[in-house]
Amino acid sequence: MSAAEGPLVVGVDTSTQSTKALVVDVATGEVVASGQAPHTVSSGAGRESDPRQWWDALREALHQCGDAAREAAAVSVAGQQHGLVTLDAQGAPVRPALLWNDVRSAPQARRLVEELGGPKAWAERTGSVPGPSITVTKWAWLAEHEPESVRATTAVRLPHDYLTELLTGQGTTDRGDASGTGWWASGTEAYDEEVLGHVGLDPTLLPRVVRPGEVVGTVRDSAGLPFAKGTLVAPGTGDNAAAALGLGLRPGTAVLSLGTSGTVYAVSTRRPADPTGTVAGFADARGDWLPLACTLNCTLAVDRVAALLGIDREAVEPGASVTLLPYLDGERTPALPHASGLLHGLRHDTTAGQLLQAAYDGAVHSLLGALDLVLDEDADRSAPLLLIGGGARGRAWQQTVRRLSGRAVQVPEAKELVALGAAAQAAGVLTGEDPAAVARRWNTARGPVLEVGERDEAALARIAGVISDAAPLLEREADQR
Numbered sequence: 001m002s003a004a005e006g007p008l009v010v011g012v013d014t015s016t017q018s019t020k021a022l023v024v025d026v027a028t029g030e031v032v033a034s035g036q037a038p039h040t041v042s043s044g045a046g047r048e049s050d051p052r053q054w055w056d057a058l059r060e061a062l063h064q065c066g067d068a069a070r071e072a073a074a075v076s077v078a079g080q081q082h083g084l085v086t087l088d089a090q091g092a093p094v095r096p097a098l099l100w101n102d103v104r105s106a107p108q109a110r111r112l113v114e115e116l117g118g119p120k121a122w123a124e125r126t127g128s129v130p131g132p133s134i135t136v137t138k139w140a141w142l143a144e145h146e147p148e149s150v151r152a153t154t155a156v157r158l159p160h161d162y163l164t165e166l167l168t169g170q171g172t173t174d175r176g177d178a179s180g181t182g183w184w185a186s187g188t189e190a191y192d193e194e195v196l197g198h199v200g201l202d203p204t205l206l207p208r209v210v211r212p213g214e215v216v217g218t219v220r221d222s223a224g225l226p227f228a229k230g231t232l233v234a235p236g237t238g239d240n241a242a243a244a245l246g247l248g249l250r251p252g253t254a255v256l257s258l259g260t261s262g263t264v265y266a267v268s269t270r271r272p273a274d275p276t277g278t279v280a281g282f283a284d285a286r287g288d289w290l291p292l293a294c295t296l297n298c299t300l301a302v303d304r305v306a307a308l309l310g311i312d313r314e315a316v317e318p319g320a321s322v323t324l325l326p327y328l329d330g331e332r333t334p335a336l337p338h339a340s341g342l343l344h345g346l347r348h349d350t351t352a353g354q355l356l357q358a359a360y361d362g363a364v365h366s367l368l369g370a371l372d373l374v375l376d377e378d379a380d381r382s383a384p385l386l387l388i389g390g391g392a393r394g395r396a397w398q399q400t401v402r403r404l405s406g407r408a409v410q411v412p413e414a415k416e417l418v419a420l421g422a423a424a425q426a427a428g429v430l431t432g433e434d435p436a437a438v439a440r441r442w443n444t445a446r447g448p449v450l451e452v453g454e455r456d457e458a459a460l461a462r463i464a465g466v467i468s469d470a471a472p473l474l475e476r477e478a479d480q481r
């Protein structure tokens with residue numbers, strides 16, 4: 001037996017690059033065991049992963065947790081948002097999942113926006129103007145390009161739903177993750193039958209949307225995982241909504257998450273509806289809202305630039321007037337799905353370290369542009385930004401965010417806030433507590449604060465100028481290059 005004070009729970013984060021599992025003491029928030037196993041994502045035109053890998057990675061991550069996982073009384077799975085998982089009558093994937101950062105459905109997104117009333121109508125209806133990340137556009141792409149896959153599909157799931165169903169045998173999802181599909185109406189909090197009819201998706205193929213705090217089932221014996229009989233399963237949610245739980249986030253505090261995706265978000269009590277499409281009007285996992293902007297190019301893109309230059313990711317140098325837009329995967333914020341990376345202002349005396357700093361600046365610029373938009377008007381804009389995700393460990397990321405935001409930056413010591421949020425949700429179904437209150441009790445946001453500095457307006461203006469001047473290049477579709 002572990003020396004934990006309270007019951008134990010397991011929180012899972014199945015994100016783009018890996019699945020992580022934490023075993024957490026409900027009384028103290030102490031992480032008593034952890035595990036992590038990688039996934040692979042296809043390269044080339046699309047971004048796909050075989051969902052069976054996520055299950056194998058979950059088993060491996062739990063195996064690494066050892067006996068502590070066997071003692072867990074509840075588990076919850078948080079996962080990368082938006083991925084389209086199509087299952088056949090046996091529950092097996094019909095094809096690999098189309099991930100959030102697959103931009104092939106950009107034409108379908110454009111068409112759907114036009115056909116169903118334009119950007120404002122979509123924002124009011126679903127909270128978001130669908131771009132290629134949003135699941136409904138992926139379903140429309142599949143219907144057009146692989147009608148045989150659509151015909152073979154008897155269930156449609158998101159990544160966290162897929163794993164939760166393998167645990168419980170029940171097809172369920174939650175409002176946080178459902179709000180990223182484009183077929184969930186944020187006004188009524190129900191599936192939008194008109195949108196579904198428009199794309200030919202039968203609503204009976206979708207999972208039941210459970211209430212926050214509902215126990216969705218218990219772990220099946222047949223799951224073959226190291227859980228005791230009767231282990232409760234919590235609803236789970238999308239990874240950003242889980243991190244908001246994991247931070248015990250209150251309205252008015254902004255979060256910047258630096259992982260495969262870059263995201264900026266805040267909790268709001270007001271239902272968002274941004275007709276420009278910059279802010280996605282997601283629901284959170286508790287009953288509030290999570291206005292969020294997301295970039296496709298964050299840590300992987302900057303690490304790629306460092307690798308190309310042959311230098312360490314921390315080997316940045318200041319003082320350049322070079323601009324690097326690191327849109328290696330196309331971009332979502334700004335909405336440039338067909339863009340590629342762009343370099344401007346290179347001189348004989350530009351150093352490799354300056355080029356790398358320019359890549360950090362380009363990545364952070366996109367996120368900061370949306371910062372004010374995700375915060376309510378009455379938010380305290382002098383409060384520190386919370387910096388999380390794998391990139392938050394890096395000094396170059398921390399200093400870039402501090403310099404370009406002109407805000408104080410707080411870096412929580414807790415490393416895995418998505419998995420911690422899932423653990424807080426699992427604790428909530430066990431004790432009846434609000435998961436965000438659990439996380440506050442665990443003091444998960446604790447960490448050093450980098451003091452406020454002067455905002456680098458010159459760099460911000462230079463980057464904005466290049467984006468604007470290069471618009472025709474950045475907007476050009478791949479086959480026009």
Ligand SMILES: Nc1ncnc2c1ncn2[C@@H]1O[C@H](COP(=O)(O)OP(=O)(O)O)[C@@H](O)[C@H]1O
Pocket residue numbers: 015016017018258259260261299300303313389390391392393394395397
């Ligand atoms: N010390 C560090 N400094 C900078 N970046 C880091 C550091 N540690 C990890 N990373 C970056 O974090 C990323 C993984 O972050 P994570 O939030 O786990 O991603 P995801 O949840 O999207 O799978 C990797 O791409 C890696 O480049």
Ligand SMILES: O=C(CO)[C@@H](O)[C@H](O)COP(=O)(O)O
Pocket residue numbers: 015016017079080081082100133180238239240259260261262263280294
């Ligand atoms: O698409 C979004 C948010 O809308 C992404 O944030 C995904 O949820 C993937 O997250 P990570 O794997 O980068 O954590």
